Amino acid sequence: MKKTTKQRLRRGILYTAFIVGIVLIAALADWSKIQSSFFNLEIAAEMWPRVFTVAAKNTIVYTFTAFAFGLVLALVLALMKRSDVKPYRWLATSYIELFRGLPALLTIIFVAFGLPIALGVNIPGGLLGQGTVGLGLVAAAYMAETLRAGIEAVPRGQMEAARSLGMPKGAAMRSIVLPQAFRIIIPPLTNELVLLIKDTSLFFVLGSTPVNKELTKFGRDLMTQKFNGTPLIVIALVYLIITLPLTRLVAQLEKRAARAR
């Protein structure tokens, strides 16, 4: 057999297997059952508008508070990691290794329940406060490494030029190095944001009221209540509506950064 014939035959078999598979699934699946338990329009309609006005809104709010808290902490850690005082470097390194090595869920539980039980320390702000701190502590560890890489990607001559103009180290860092570093790390930072959006689903352990549920908890509660899978499908779509544009944006930014180089 010629090579091209062989290839054509192989491709033909693959296509046939695919079509047979589809036909089998279509013939054997209980479509009305699937429709009523996963694509029940009545239940989906019932979720409107609270899936957006409450659940999606909360997910976005939690994401941004955790991101903001994490970013500020990450900046402190990144600068500590570059400090010429050794103990600061050790502290930052230990923090980053520790929180990157632990499940985010554990950190959230520790902040929300461990601290109050063990030390009587209560993080204020209820679910929002505890979730933000718990998730932000973890996010900071990852973002600190990203930020450090960004700062180190700015040529040393930038700092030297700023210092030789008489700018103190802090001012040179703030107005010369960091703006350039942030520009470099916008794509990885946006990735971190997408991870955080998904990680806010961990807030389910915090217990919630009807007004502070995020998407996953909202969907799960409704699923149990209606005994139907539709709510999960709906919130999955809402997650995608939020995350897909962001991941597309990252791809665009990375392409542009690659061109600029």
Added chain:
Amino acid sequence: MNPGVSPIQVLELHKHFGDLEVLRGIDFRVDTGEVVCVIGPSGSGKSTLLRCINLLEVPTAGKVLIEGIDMTDPEIDVDAVRARIGMVFQQFNLFPHLTVLGNLTIAQRKVLKRSDQEANEVARKVLERVGLLDKVNEYPIRLSGGQMQRVAIARSLSMNPYMMLFDEPTSALDPELVGEVLDVMRGLAEEGMTMMVVTHEMGFARQVGDRVVFMDEGMVVEDGPPDDVLLNPQHGRTQRFLQAVLHQ
């Protein structure tokens, strides 16, 4: 300005990078209004010497006196001294995230606390002087190498320095762009600016320099008027270096 005190005086300066001794006891001074060109083979320590003067490199031993102020004294406000010394780098080091105007005003505003309006006026004046007023709103990436280096010089001038340090200002430029940068530097020298220039441009050193210093292996080998050092060098090392450079 403090008359009677040298803008730069270097005493018994040593600099080590690990085991490598880059500067081995330099004694050296620059007087007010003088243009001193430092030449020498690469690795001779001339750039390190320049960088030690405004403390971009911290000397291992010895003293750097700027107008009599000991830069190595930990009590000294190094930033305040640096603000009055212009520094021009081989790689320009313009701030790529700022426009030409932003490059020229940021230190004026942050260090000299000038108002936006005053900083802008000064920036325009020095840009006009280097012939680039039309580029005021461009970003550095849109400029040629020669234009970038002229903007870098203007950035230093916007701080009203009484002295300028040049670290191989034309070494990263295409040959046809060297002239425009040297012209600006010549203009500064004619106006009486105190300048210390690390350079490979022998023609510039000879025409514009008041003194030429030849360095090799971390030491000052020869120091004198340009014609003496360049045309009638006393040391074998200077002779060999000049021969190699002039026969390129």
